[in-house]
Amino acid sequence: MSDDASDDVSDATTEPTAGLTVAIIPARGGSKGVPRKNLRTVGGVPLVVRAIRAARDAAGIDLVVVSTDDDEIAAVSAEAGARVVRRPAEISGDTASSESAILHAVDEIESGIEARREKVGVIAFVQATSPFIPSEALAGAVAEVRAGRGDSVFSAHETYGFLWRREGDGDGAQATAINHEAAHRPRRQDREPHYLETGAFYVFRAAAFRRSRHRFFGRIRIAEVPEWTAIEIDDEQQLRLADALAAVHDQTQDAAARIDVRAVVTDFDGVHTDDTAIIDADGGERVRVSREDGMGVALLRRAGIPMLILSTEQNPVVRARAEKLRVPVLHGIDDKEQALRAWAEGEGIRLDDIAYLGNDVNDLPAMRIVGWPVAVANAHPRVLAAARVVLTRTGGNGAVRELVERVLPD
Template sequence: MSQETSGHMSDDASAAIDGLTVAIIPARGGSKGVPRKNLRTVGGVPLVVRAIRAAQHAERIDVVVVSTDDEEIAAVSAAAGARVIRRPPELSGDTASSESALLHAVDEIEAGFGGEAGSAGERVGIIAFLQATSPFIPSAALAGAVAEVRADRADSVFSAYETYGFLWRRGGGDTGDGDQATAINHEAAHRPRRQDREPHHLETGAFYVFRAAAFRRHRHRFFGRTRIAEVPEWTAIEIDDEPQLRIADALAAVHGQAEDAPGRVSVQAVVTDFDGVHTDDTAIIDADGGERVRVSREDGMGVALLRRAGIPMLILSTEQNPVVRARAEKLRVPVLHGIDDKEQALRTWAAGAGIGLDDIAYLGNDVNDLPAMRIVGWPVAVANAHPRVLAEARVVLTRTGGNGAVRELIERVLPA
């Protein structure tokens, strides 16, 4: 934590903090810059789910809540373990403020989630406001911000990173040229070395933590003793356009999922495509039009190990081909083939098996797998998958289809 911005005791500090520490994630369905932004994936995980997980992994947060007007966001958030508050239309438009959504959410929580059956209202003591458009929220820094407020060392804490950059403003010069650059935090004629410059902190927008009662009075997120929770600069990206989404995907590949053990895939079921996953995506056609495909014996052993571990598996294929069923029977794995709508077929199968979509790994290779990959917790791609599949995968395997990719995934599932 950096030094607070106000050196005196505030009126807000006089009241003891009691009640829940609640993480609130506003997530509207509408977005102009990036359509359906809160459901877009970074590292194969929807942005809203990344925010939920960051809050779940932060110590001293009692409840994680998503405020939304969108049915799909509500379903995805609930599957990830968040409580959902339905935001009314008047608080869901482009001009609605985040503060209005937070105040509404606190009212609903203290009313027992709107009188929801089995829910008793409880006072909210601290609010942790998380923005889903920040895909790399550090859970440890968030927990530290909560600790600062709870220990009465701050009334409001926000995430920022240290920068020694020279800042400029376009315009404002004496020449009347609107494009003229004007120095802001330095003298243009004097360029001190980095070690001789005063650092500044740039707000990231990832999270804000503050006293709930004082927030009700002030109706904005900065009040009283305001402090900075310093975070790494690489975590500061916010998703406002498609290029930023691609940059975030690249960062996710480098830094990985902090909550995941390296290499492990923690799921309760495995679903795979067939062509290009169990096979190398080629076929031999005989004179009668029959097809033969090449499969991996390694995959067969992996499937046997998965079966012995009691983990359900399903082959889900678009192709209506006898070779698909023959391989499935050999593996003793159920198969749905000739499927045009893989997403709906997967939803139906998961519901029948009583398995949450967030607890399923789907292994695919081509664009017809994308709808199914987007609804599961672990979208996985073979090494030679289509670029669009690689971009949306949470895990990219080292092996190609038909060359042990299924076995590789299973070996990552079994230790978890």
């Protein structure tokens, strides 16, 4: 953490802060630059869900809340494990401030916990437009405020850049140096670093925020984050750039991590099989499956983790294999998303707690709604792009077993 002095120290305190620590994610349905921005995906995951996960994974946060005026955002946020606060129309327009949404959300939260005599002590204002929020840095900011070492902490990255201001218009426009002398170009190691606000998160004491109605007050501190995480989504180009970064970063981060889910759902053709079929003279099909996958499914079943095979094909071979594996199957399914939603609701399992293993474009709707979209190694390029994890094995050659081993605890 770095310090940044503030002129307004009237709200400063060195005492630890009591009460709940609540992450609040404002997510309006309307967006001019990128329509339906908060639901657009980066690395196959909606922006609002990425923010929820980052806040949920940050130590010290007691409750994650999404403030929205939009039914679809509300549904997606609830499925991802957030509490939803419905934002009234008067603070949902283009000119409404984030501060107004946060104040409204805190009022709603505290009215719901009044019987427990708890108040919100610390607020973590998290922005869904920042797809790469480091949970560790967010947790560190929370710890600073809770311990009384800072009153307001924000994410920023170190920069040694030379900043300029453009003055005037047209042919008469000129550039003026801001943080340096134009005629003096010191080496990087001889320059003083500055810090560029990323907009990813702001953590502050709730009581002082109510008084100041602003996110900066008292002793302001900086939570340093890596520069590459600083991208904010304000246009389509930034969305494409974030998607490209996610393809590298997310899969690298998740490559060796355990897939922590409560259920596994898979496609059949191209996942349990190598996506080829032998057709006899009577039109019957034979497919090639992996005994290794069969053992993996048996281990999953013994661990008590539900599994479902969800297939577009209406074929006796699908049911025969499911019966052999002793797992339920839904086949002949045109709308995999709705079928998966219905199954998850019936099982009482949140979509965010499900891994879906697919290989082709008809799997994309189901992959987009689960917490862990997974692809076999030889999946369609669009499926690879949407996957949170890409396995090392191909369909019919142990991909299901690989997924099971990542799901089961050591």
